[in-house]
Amino acid sequence: MKGSLSLFMFCIVVVFGISIGGCNGGELKKNFYKKSCPQAEQIVQNITWKHVASNPTLPAKFLRMHFHDCFVRGCDASVLVDSTANNTAEKDAIPNKSLAGFDVIDEIKTQLETTCPGIVSCADIITLAARDSVSFQFNKSVWGVQLGRRDGNISRASEALANIPSPFFNFTTLRQAFANKNLTLHDLVVLSGAHTIGVGHCNFFSNRLYNFTGKGDADPTLNSTYAATLKTKCTSLSDNTTTVEMDPGSSLSFDNHYFTILKQREGLFQSDAALLTNNGASNIVDEMLTSSKFFTEFGQSIKSMGAIGVLTGSSGEIRKKCPVIN
Ligand code: HEM
Ligand SMILES: *[C@@H]1O[C@H](CO)[C@@H](O)[C@H](O)[C@H]1NC(C)=O
Ligand SMILES: *[C@@H]1O[C@H](CO)[C@@H](O)[C@H](O)[C@H]1NC(C)=O
Ligand SMILES: *[C@@H]1O[C@H](CO)[C@@H](O)[C@H](O)[C@H]1NC(C)=O
Ligand SMILES: *[C@@H]1O[C@H](CO)[C@@H](O)[C@H](O)[C@H]1NC(C)=O
Ligand SMILES: *[C@@H]1O[C@H](CO)[C@@H](O)[C@H](O)[C@H]1NC(C)=O
Ligand SMILES: *[C@@H]1O[C@H](CO)[C@@H](O)[C@H](O)[C@H]1NC(C)=O
Ligand SMILES: *[C@@H]1O[C@H](CO)[C@@H](O)[C@H](O)[C@H]1NC(C)=O
Ligand SMILES: *[C@@H]1O[C@H](CO)[C@@H](O)[C@H](O)[C@H]1NC(C)=O
Ligand SMILES: *[C@@H]1O[C@H](CO)[C@@H](O)[C@H](O)[C@H]1NC(C)=O
Ligand SMILES: CC(=O)N[C@H]1CO[C@H](CO)[C@@H](O)[C@@H]1O
Numbered sequence: 001m002k003g004s005l006s007l008f009m010f011c012i013v014v015v016f017g018i019s020i021g022g023c024n025g026g027e028l029k030k031n032f033y034k035k036s037c038p039q040a041e042q043i044v045q046n047i048t049w050k051h052v053a054s055n056p057t058l059p060a061k062f063l064r065m066h067f068h069d070c071f072v073r074g075c076d077a078s079v080l081v082d083s084t085a086n087n088t089a090e091k092d093a094i095p096n097k098s099l100a101g102f103d104v105i106d107e108i109k110t111q112l113e114t115t116c117p118g119i120v121s122c123a124d125i126i127t128l129a130a131r132d133s134v135s136f137q138f139n140k141s142v143w144g145v146q147l148g149r150r151d152g153n154i155s156r157a158s159e160a161l162a163n164i165p166s167p168f169f170n171f172t173t174l175r176q177a178f179a180n181k182n183l184t185l186h187d188l189v190v191l192s193g194a195h196t197i198g199v200g201h202c203n204f205f206s207n208r209l210y211n212f213t214g215k216g217d218a219d220p221t222l223n224s225t226y227a228a229t230l231k232t233k234c235t236s237l238s239d240n241t242t243t244v245e246m247d248p249g250s251s252l253s254f255d256n257h258y259f260t261i262l263k264q265r266e267g268l269f270q271s272d273a274a275l276l277t278n279n280g281a282s283n284i285v286d287e288m289l290t291s292s293k294f295f296t297e298f299g300q301s302i303k304s305m306g307a308i309g310v311l312t313g314s315s316g317e318i319r320k321k322c323p324v325i326n
Contacts, residue, residue: 193259
């Protein structure tokens with residue numbers, strides 16, 4: 001009530017003062033919870049770090065969860081919603097295969113609801129958990145996050161299928177999928193660097209090993225030495241249970257090594273390899289071989305990703321439980 005009133009007053013001031021932009025009630029900013037829940041960011045970091053300490057695969061889970069959330073209906077925690085009798089949610093769409101970390105999000109939310117009920121959105125929790133889990137290895141935050149997202153009330157499996165780029169995409173379709181979210185070619189290349197951590201299931205790339213053009217052939221753009229190694233792990237086209245590291249030997253370390261192996265034609269998916277098929281993209285890949293540049297640019301691009309279609313001000317809601325619409 002008090003919040004809505006001050007929002008209303010703010011709008012009056014904006015409308016009758018300098019008319020800057022529309023008045024849908026605010027935008028993302030740093031330290032958004034400084035007054036309303038000063039411990040919020042520390043609570044998220046503590047719980048996230050506690051779990052990453054015993055499960056080093058979690059950073060990959062949260063980074064991918066953030067990506068999937070933001071690409072479908074904006075970063076609104078729609079990815080966390082459980083399906084119901086009359087709605088198949090994003091979680092149960094095929095591109096969500098192997099998303100994980102939901103239990104940790106729930107633990108964070110429970111703690112935040114105890115400390116400051118109804119204040120911190122599930123969408124901001126995902127954003128922070130992605131940053132904090134990746135940051136654990138550095139013992140400090142590796143990129144800044146803006147907060148103030150609110151939670152959406154719709155989650156549809158069909159929208160995940162339509163918005164999450166496929167590992168079989170070529171450069172044109174990848175670029176389009178990012179452009180649809182107002183992300184640039186630069187963002188596409190830089191954010192693909194997230195594949196420096198984590199794993200992929202064989203069935204997302206085994207066509208490149210066994211039947212690339214339907215003639216029982218391999219993808220000529222895949223490093224043949226590496227293809228031979230992959231064949232020992234993914235032994236058939238139908239294997240959909242085995243996973244392999246996307247950045248072998250360095251898949252728990254967030255660094256720019258993805259770009260090094262990409263240049264050796266060891267990108268795992270066609271969508272990774274596609275980044276070498278365009279001159280502009282390929283030049284950005286070369287820039288990312290400089291570690292400091294990668295960290296700076298990744299921080300910028302993930303900030304843009306984290307701003308896709310966000311609900312702010314009085315739009316949306318602060319969910320009480322992340323898997324359930326209020
Ligand atoms: C450019 C388009 C992208 C495509 C086509 C793509 C596709 C995929 C696929 C197919 C997997 C393997 C999932 C599995 O087998 O379980 C994967 C894993 C992953 N993706 Fe992407 N992705 C893209 C961009 C991104 C972005 C922008 C991020 C984050 C900023 C990201 C983060 C991750 C992470 C961290 C994993 C590893 C997950 C794990 O270890 O469980 N991806 N991606
Ligand atoms: C976070 O963890 C640190 C170190 O364990 C502890 O001192 C601090 O009180 C915790 N803060 C919150 C808000 O949980
Ligand atoms: C969906 O089902 C729930 C009960 O599971 C019900 O409360 C809700 O009104 C239904 N929504 C629609 C749009 O049918
Ligand atoms: C992590 O950083 C904190 C403070 O920023 C410091 O007190 C602590 O010793 C560091 N831990 C390690 C293992 O470096
Ligand atoms: C990329 O994929 C789309 C959709 O499958 C296809 O229409 C297009 O021709 C492909 N582009 C190139 C350059 O292969
Ligand atoms: C992209 O930008 C346009 C123009 O500013 C805006 O209308 C649209 O909502 C944005 N799309 C997303 C997904 O943020
Ligand atoms: C390879 O692809 C072709 C064309 O799609 C298909 O006819 C053939 O059965 C495939 N081979 C295997 C081993 O799946
Ligand atoms: C994996 O493949 C088997 C057999 O083709 C199929 O029954 C199963 O549903 C698939 N699992 C996933 C997660 O796609
Ligand atoms: C294939 O990978 C090996 C080592 O992993 C590397 O020495 C070689 O240059 C790569 N080939 C190509 C064409 O990039
Ligand atoms: C979802 O929220 C919008 C406004 O943000 C509201 O108009 C709509 O009724 C809500 N739908 C449900 C099912 O709660
Ligand atoms: C974590 C999660 O909810 N994964 C779901 C993804 O979608 C498949 C169906 O395609 C479900 O079986 C998984 O439970």
